[in-house]
Amino acid sequence: MIDYTALPSLAGVYLEDSYVLEIIECRDRLVFNLDAVLTPEHPAYHSPLPGEHYCYTAASLVFPDVGHVEWVNRSACRFTDATGAMDLGNIDSLTVEGNLYAVEGDWGMVRIQSSPPRIDLKV
Template identity: 45%
Template structure:
């Protein structure tokens, strides 16, 4: 728990309604001055306006998307030990997003690729 005594998990963040990050796949991560970007194969739930029944052979409704943390003022990335896998189609796969939450001071993003603490504007999702 944070020093602020609360934790806001991603489903309560604006724009994250109707997505399930734990079953989504991170395809790329980019940290640059002022910005953190995660390209993802995002799982949409039936509550999402773009939801459609899963394609044959798929377990979920997937959509390519970008999670963008704007106006980054501070970023710490630890535990960067696990290299990405390459899936059957030849795409890089960094695994899922195990957690995304805000503790009142910073956003925390965790997965097989490590743990990122980022002080930034609120993250947003855009499809591509």
């Protein structure tokens, strides 16, 4: 089992402090819409805005070509930040073994059989 930081398609993204805004489950893909933290290694990185510790950007963590999704547990918890924006918490871990991905956070835990995930920045 390996950690997401070893996946080239997720290079330059720090999931543990990214915020999950929405989870969309479709027939052929699973999408986590994020307020994503980019690290200096990411080509779209910029200095953090005043009052922020990280470079945040709107992005989607996309699991394409989904063969199977198994929700181990789900939570309806919502969190509100200082600006009043709501989110589902963070992605605490994302591990991979073959084509099986295990993703866990405040929102629950899901196992996904799919092609490698990717980050799509929203422009």
